[in-house]
Amino acid sequence: MTATPPAAAPAPGDVLVRVGGIVFVVGAVATLVTVAPLFLGTEPFPTVAYAVSMLMGVGFLIAAAGVLRSVAAQRRQAKSARSR
Secondary structure, three states: OOOOOOOOOOOOOHHHHHHHHHHHHHHHHHHHHHHHHHHHOOOOOOHHHHHHHOHHHHHHHHHHHHHHHHHHHHHHHHHHHHOO
């Protein structure tokens, strides 16, 4: 039997990137659903459906904030390693 190594703790910003990715996918699916009636010739969805599609941009911003947070943490870590 081989021992599995313990899971590493998520780096700063990892959770934001994951949450942003999920929110982005929800917004992308909502965008596809709201655009579908244009091609199918059916009744358009209510305004709320279009508001949900805005989550795509929100998810992108959340993920970008996570990437920036990760970069900042790596810079701080590199700076403290150089000063030792």
